[in-house]
Structure formats: structure tokens, C-alpha cells
Amino acid sequence: MSFLSYYFYDSLLLLLFLLFLLFFLLFYHSLLMILLLFYYYFITLFSLSFSFSFSFSFSFSFSLSCILTLSLYSLLRLSYVVLYIQCIHSIQTSSI
Secondary structure (H helix, E strand, C coil): CCHHHHHHHHHHHHHHHHHHHHHHHHHCCHHHHHHHHHHHHHHHHHHHHHHCCCHHHHHHHHHHHHHHHHHHHHHHHHHHHHHHHHHHHHHHHHHC
């Protein structure tokens, strides 16, 4: 694969990951989200190890995917905490 097609392929994987992330964020529990993240790590590692040979690019791209995934997962957990607080507040105000 050429240099540009590698980045196009990696961008396409990232876009698919973000779409699946949005889907699971809206419809499923966080356990499935964690499984999806591990699946994305596996796909990223597999595609990088077979399509591109420079180690610097491999480590940079993998680090970038780790940072992106961890930040999205933190955002997901934060949204669950906010939802939990709103739910408790709603229950408290309805019982009064």
C-alpha cells in the first residue's frame, strides 16, 4: 500500500469506529462499549502491522488511537455520572 492509501484506510477505520461508538453510546450499555474499544484496538494493530512498516508511524498512530479512545470512554463515563445524578435528583423531587 502506498503512503496516502494507508492514511485513507486508517481514517476510514476511525470514521467507522466513531459511527459505531455513537450507535453504542446511544443504544447500549458501557460493557459493549468496552468490547468495541478492544475490537478497534485489534483492528488498528492488525491493519498497522500489515500495511505500514515504519515503527514511528505505527507507535504514533497507535498512541493517537489510544488517546482518542480513552478520552471518548471518559466522556461516556462522565455522561453516565451526569445521567445518574439527574435521575436521583428527579426521584428526590418527585417524592417530595
